[in-house]
Amino acid sequence: MFTRLREISFKTGALILILLLAALIVAVLISIVTHTSAQALITSLTSGEIWFAIRLSLATSIISTLICLFVSLPAAYALTRYNFWGKSILNTILDVPLALPPLVAGLGLLILFGTTSFGKGLSEIGIKFVFTPMGIVLAQFFVNVPFTLRVLRSTFQNINPRYEYVAQTLGYTEAQSFYKVTLPMAKSGLMAALVLTWCRGIGEFGAVLMIAGATRFQTETLPISLYLNMLCGELPMAIAAATILIVTSLVMLFFFERFSSSAGVF
Amino acid sequence: MISIRNISKDFGDFVLNDVSLDIRDGEYMVILGPTGAGKTILIETIAGIYRPDSGRIFLNDLDITGLPPRMRNVGIVYQDYMLFPHLTVRKNISFGLKAKKIRGDEGTERVKELAEMLGISQLLDRYPLTLSGGEKQRAAIARALVLEPEVLLLDEPLSALDDETRDRLQEELHRIHSVTGTTMLHVTHSFNEAFLLGSRMAVMDKGEIIQVGEPGEVFRKPNCKFVAEFLGVRNVFRGTAVIEGETAYVNVNGLRMASANLREGEVYISIRPEDILVFPGYIESSTKNSFRGKVVDISDTGTVVRIKVDAGVPFVVAVTRRSLVDMRLRTGMEVFLTFKSDDVHMF
Numbered sequence: 274m275f276t277r278l279r280e281i282s283f284k285t286g287a288l289i290l291i292l293l294l295a296a297l298i299v300a301v302l303i304s305i306v307t308h309t310s311a312q313a314l315i316t317s318l319t320s321g322e323i324w325f326a327i328r329l330s331l332a333t334s335i336i337s338t339l340i341c342l343f344v345s346l347p348a349a350y351a352l353t354r355y356n357f358w359g360k361s362i363l364n365t366i367l368d369v370p371l372a373l374p375p376l377v378a379g380l381g382l383l384i385l386f387g388t389t390s391f392g393k394g395l396s397e398i399g400i401k402f403v404f405t406p407m408g409i410v411l412a413q414f415f416v417n418v419p420f421t422l423r424v425l426r427s428t429f430q431n432i433n434p435r436y437e438y439v440a441q442t443l444g445y446t447e448a449q450s451f452y453k454v455t456l457p458m459a460k461s462g463l464m465a466a467l468v469l470t471w472c473r474g475i476g477e478f479g480a481v482l483m484i485a486g487a488t489r490f491q492t493e494t495l496p497i498s499l500y501l502n503m504l505c506g507e508l509p510m511a512i513a514a515a516t517i518l519i520v521t522s523l524v525m526l527f528f529f530e531r532f533s534s535s536a537g538v539f
Numbered sequence: 540m541i542s543i544r545n546i547s548k549d550f551g552d553f554v555l556n557d558v559s560l561d562i563r564d565g566e567y568m569v570i571l572g573p574t575g576a577g578k579t580i581l582i583e584t585i586a587g588i589y590r591p592d593s594g595r596i597f598l599n600d601l602d603i604t605g606l607p608p609r610m611r612n613v614g615i616v617y618q619d620y621m622l623f624p625h626l627t628v629r630k631n632i633s634f635g636l637k638a639k640k641i642r643g644d645e646g647t648e649r650v651k652e653l654a655e656m657l658g659i660s661q662l663l664d665r666y667p668l669t670l671s672g673g674e675k676q677r678a679a680i681a682r683a684l685v686l687e688p689e690v691l692l693l694d695e696p697l698s699a700l701d702d703e704t705r706d707r708l709q710e711e712l713h714r715i716h717s718v719t720g721t722t723m724l725h726v727t728h729s730f731n732e733a734f735l736l737g738s739r740m741a742v743m744d745k746g747e748i749i750q751v752g753e754p755g756e757v758f759r760k761p762n763c764k765f766v767a768e769f770l771g772v773r774n775v776f777r778g779t780a781v782i783e784g785e786t787a788y789v790n791v792n793g794l795r796m797a798s799a800n801l802r803e804g805e806v807y808i809s810i811r812p813e814d815i816l817v818f819p820g821y822i823e824s825s826t827k828n829s830f831r832g833k834v835v836d837i838s839d840t841g842t843v844v845r846i847k848v849d850a851g852v853p854f855v856v857a858v859t860r861r862s863l864v865d866m867r868l869r870t871g872m873e874v875f876l877t878f879k880s881d882d883v884h885m886f
Contacts (some may be wrong), residue, residue: 435621438588441608442615443686444638453634457625 334474349425379483428462569737614683
């Protein structure tokens, strides 16, 4: 009798906790969006500065996402399909940026590309990362590529290599069987990786701040814009940037859920 | 003809050890062995997925050891079907045609013929996810046959199916073999499949081929204890043999059994339960092997009755239900066992 009662109260307690947590999240989002008047919000959203931030955020995050995919696709495939010496150490190293605070990653990038002869050499031939939009792309790429790699790695891991073996006995080369069989089967995982990487790229702040700095109309992505406007007390502008970030996150989350749930179909 | 010569491959946790096997043209060869015997790795090596560390593989006297899978013209069918989930059954079957640039009427005709032969014509526009296990395996077989391979490799093709589907597909494989004449290499751990399908079989264990022969032959004359036990051969005894004239006598735990196989020293012998006769009382018999024992167990499986008799060594004897009733056999009863020396197989 008492154990039964305890079980029920445990269940009720857990449910209440979940509700409280959900309420907190919704409250945070709503309080941002409703803080200023709609009029002020629209004015800020249509301002030149916010438009600049939107365009820069979109451009840098799309480019960094594509680079992440371009690098992760073959890397993830190799890490799941081939055995080679040092594979487990390599796997660990590739995961390091996952655990590293983005500020630290950004600091490292700044020092490597700003102060060493390697960075200076690149800068001399016109490849400048410090305080430039290219630096934003680099920071987003560095911080996000382990996530892309992880999603794709588990995607390929879930696809039996024997599908490719069958394709190879049917007249296809290794590369052809990858394109004709594994890649189409990995479609959902690929989309999930794409959405996740892009979403994280748009929101990346710490690493971007360190290497690209926070300069208005120059390296002002949406998170940087939010930060700059908060510093100067321009609350409506900060909230405009935040609102856009909230909307993109929610849309991305919707797509991510869709792709990651259907990723298990095959 | 496929000739596998001294293939070895070390996978670290698994080893193929000096495997040699000849598969004749048009033959249905079954490789039988327990899980982990290396059967799948052997056929994947034949398919060209793995390159052996040493040894060579010949296909019609051509050395194909270094050729990639796509140039070997072998078809492969797996236990888990491995149908491409993003393609319809039709596109799965015609997958090989595209790579070999076989297009138009010829391709359409081949797909149609194969689908008809396997009874899946009505499923051609469906996706694999919507098919039953048996239907998937038919589609996978059709896909593997589309390029008219020199050899069809079947990796436990029936193991994932329910009993009824398995029986039907087993007959289907037999029919496909006789209709197309394709050389088949079928891997399984089921002796039934080996017996019903195989024109010859090879028993494999721990990465080695242990015995090759016609299924009946291997069953009657296993060449070692592993094969005997794996095939469920009963009455396997170990003893010391001496030859006296035309007969070898094997001393098993004090019992002297006569065998027509003339060998000396430490040997294993086996006597099939069907070859032992049982009598309720002593009878004069010309057979050299006649022993007194006590019935210790009777197990009635419905079709055959097996009785265990302790005659100093434990014998398993198969009797018909009729004789069980006629002789009023029951546990504790004293009986006599006789069998011919021809039926005492030595290995």
